[in-house]
Amino acid sequence: MDKAQCACGSLEVRSSQPPQLTAICHCLACQKRTGAPFSANAFYSVDCVTISGPSTAYVRTADSGRKVRMHFCQICGSTVYWRAEASPSVIGIAVGAFADPSFPAPTLSVFEETKHGWVQLDETVVHFQGLPTGQ
Template sequence: MTDAQCVCGGLRLTMRKPTKLVAVCHCFACQRRTGTSFSVNAFYAADSVEISGAATEYSRVAESGRKVRMYFCPSCGSTVYWKPDADPTIVGVAVGTLADPNFPAPTMSVFEQSKHHWVSFAEGTDCFQASPV
């Protein structure tokens, strides 16, 4: 099992199965959400994720044109997870909330059209200018 949590510990997730995908997103919304140049995201089967604690939902339309519902802690403001309407069978989790330096590296990089020029990833990472779908 893998656990994720916000800064204050009030919002927690337990994942009972391994991640299905680890990806980096360079879209401007992810840059603004994280306060840095990209987000690192782990995707899990929705039926393997247990959520506990209060969360506030923020819904937006992603650069892909699809709706994403993001959930953050109402106390500390950390964005912990999100649910993409494009695929209700998965839950996205911010890799930083896992606090695991040994977590698997991303295998995909998306929305590189807005990637900062100094960012690079390991050889073999699948790279897409926009959404791969």
């Protein structure tokens, strides 16, 4: 079972299944959310996830016009997970919240149109300037 949690351990997310997808996002919203040049994200079916501990949600409007609800710890401020209106059956969890160096590597990289030029990814990652076609 995968376990992600905030820095202080008050907010925890557990999954009974492996992620459906692990991806890197270079969009400006993710850069601002993480304070880093990109975010590393694991996506799970909501049916296999349990959440414990209090969170506060920040709701932002994505470029698509749909809402993204990002949940962060009320004590330490770590963003642990998010839900997007565009994908109601999926929950995104910050890979860093797992604190596991052996966590599965990302398979794709999105919004590379705003990727920092010094970020280098190997050829095993599929690259997209925006979202993959059909998203």
